[in-house]
Amino acid sequence: MSEEPDTPPFSTVDINNESRDDEDLFASAVQEVSLDPEVNGTRETLDQISISDAPVNTGSIGSPIMEEIATERANNIIITVTEPQKIGEGMSSYVAYRVLTKTNMPIFSKHDFSVLRRFSDFLGLYEKLMEKYLRSGRIIPPAPEKSIVGTTKLKMTSTPSTESANGGSASANVQSQFVERRRASLERFLNRVAQHPVLCIDPDFRQFLESDTELPKATSTSALSGAGMVRFFNKVGETVNKITYRMDESDAWFEERAGRIEALEACLRRLCGACESLAGERRELGARAHESARAAAALLNLYRFNICVIFQIEQLRIEQSNTDFYVLTEHIKDYLGLIQAIKDVFHERVKVFQNWQHAQMQLTKRRENKAKAELANRPEKIEQASQEIIEWESKVERGQQEFDQISRVIKKELERWDEVRVVELRGTLLRYLEEHMKHQAQAIRYWDAFLPEARAIK
Numbered sequence: 001m002s003e004e005p006d007t008p009p010f011s012t013v014d015i016n017n018e019s020r021d022d023e024d025l026f027a028s029a030v031q032e033v034s035l036d037p038e039v040n041g042t043r044e045t046l047d048q049i050s051i052s053d054a055p056v057n058t059g060s061i062g063s064p065i066m067e068e069i070a071t072e073r074a075n076n077i078i079i080t081v082t083e084p085q086k087i088g089e090g091m092s093s094y095v096a097y098r099v100l101t102k103t104n105m106p107i108f109s110k111h112d113f114s115v116l117r118r119f120s121d122f123l124g125l126y127e128k129l130m131e132k133y134l135r136s137g138r139i140i141p142p143a144p145e146k147s148i149v150g151t152t153k154l155k156m157t158s159t160p161s162t163e164s165a166n167g168g169s170a171s172a173n174v175q176s177q178f179v180e181r182r183r184a185s186l187e188r189f190l191n192r193v194a195q196h197p198v199l200c201i202d203p204d205f206r207q208f209l210e211s212d213t214e215l216p217k218a219t220s221t222s223a224l225s226g227a228g229m230v231r232f233f234n235k236v237g238e239t240v241n242k243i244t245y246r247m248d249e250s251d252a253w254f255e256e257r258a259g260r261i262e263a264l265e266a267c268l269r270r271l272c273g274a275c276e277s278l279a280g281e282r283r284e285l286g287a288r289a290h291e292s293a294r295a296a297a298a299l300l301n302l303y304r305f306n307i308c309v310i311f312q313i314e315q316l317r318i319e320q321s322n323t324d325f326y327v328l329t330e331h332i333k334d335y336l337g338l339i340q341a342i343k344d345v346f347h348e349r350v351k352v353f354q355n356w357q358h359a360q361m362q363l364t365k366r367r368e369n370k371a372k373a374e375l376a377n378r379p380e381k382i383e384q385a386s387q388e389i390i391e392w393e394s395k396v397e398r399g400q401q402e403f404d405q406i407s408r409v410i411k412k413e414l415e416r417w418d419e420v421r422v423v424e425l426r427g428t429l430l431r432y433l434e435e436h437m438k439h440q441a442q443a444i445r446y447w448d449a450f451l452p453e454a455r456a457i458k
Contacts, residue, residue, distance in 0.1 A: 077103035077194045081187040084179050094118050101209045121215050128204045137409030141192035142337035144185035247350045265339045272332040279324035286317025309450040323435045331428045356399030363392035
């Protein structure tokens with residue numbers, strides 16, 4: 001009797017290394033944005049951290065003691081990504097970023113340090129964290145998306161265009177926005193990792209922040225490499241697995257939470273689309289107001305009186321558009337990425353369940369083989385089946401333990417995420433409202449200054 005191979009009946013191919021080659025979202029943008037982290041990324045400044053030298057029992061990395069300490073201690077660590085600089089020329093060039101860190105965590109060797117990192121280094125760190133912690137149910141903050149179009153345009157320019165003058169070319173400003181958006185995304189990624197009680201003590205994360213030496217090139221992150229093609233096919237297989245396999249959920253908490261996540265994702269996608277449209281419409285409003293004011297000035301021969309206020313109002317509309325996009329829309333996109341990370345750990349739990357059930361099926365078959373061997377009075381087969389039964393009983397036990405463990409970790413991770421999400425969303429909305437109140441107050445000042453000139457017109 002031929003036995004079936006001891007492999008899971010469902011595909012469990014890896015999707016952790018997939019790359020996202022999205023189109024450049026800034027093809028029509030012309031306005032340069034600020035590199036100030038007060039505008040994008042972490043709002044706190046490095047000076048807000050008080051340094052403490054209190055000793056702590058660090059234990060070994062990844063040990064239960066270390067994880068408990070990390071969970072109880074506040075993660076006083078602020079990371080700023082700044083100074084994007086293009087290194088090299090042509091298609092072999094890349095943009096490197098200065099990563100500044102200030103912390104009072106004793107696990108780090110210093111309180112203040114900075115390193116230079118390229119984009120592939122960030123992706124390499126993300127891949128390492130996914131490989132280590134996804135299987136255990138940890139929510140890994142999403143890495144910034146790759147953009148072949150944006151990256152290629154950047155490689156073909158002479159500078160990274162991060163500090164173009166207001167009168168610079170549209171192409172230069174487009175690249176400036178691309179670099180700034182990526183810089184802000186990298187900063188959010190690192191700070192989310194830094195605030196995670198387990199990920200923040202990971203050796204690879206600490207090496208990324210502290211090591212003065214250049215990290216090994218993360219070639220596996222290249223979208224056009226052989227590894228990239230393997231990830232693409234793995235992604236296809238994983239997608240098929242998600243569609244074709246449905247786990248009979250026995251835990252009402254997971255069933256209810258999965259529904260809430262799906263509903264939240266749908267709402268955020270609609271809100272993201274509306275905010276993107278709002279940003280575009282506001283920018284368009286500034287341009288149309290400029291044109292109409294110029295036409296009215298020419299008609300009344302008053303161009304020299306209102307050219308200044310026309311320009312001021314147009315620039316203010318563009319600033320409002322940037323607030324719509326960088327303060328609110330980017331935050332929403334960031335949370336869409338986090339929701340995908342949550343769905344990834346949910347699916348990882350399904351894969352653990354599949355492996356557990358596969359082991360259970362194999363154990364049943366081994367028991368059936370033993371029963372048949374006993375009926376046929378074949379001692380050698382009985383002995384072999386008995387050994388296999390012991391092995392598969394052990395695998396079933398480990399599978400159940402792993403499933404119970406990942407379920408507990410996911411629940412804990414989502415409870416933490418819910419708390420952080422509410423605080424961050426509140427802070428983002430307050431900041432968004434404050435910025436628009438400043439813009440409206442500035443617009444009133446512009447028109448108040450122009451009103452005497454308008455009344456003097458005869």
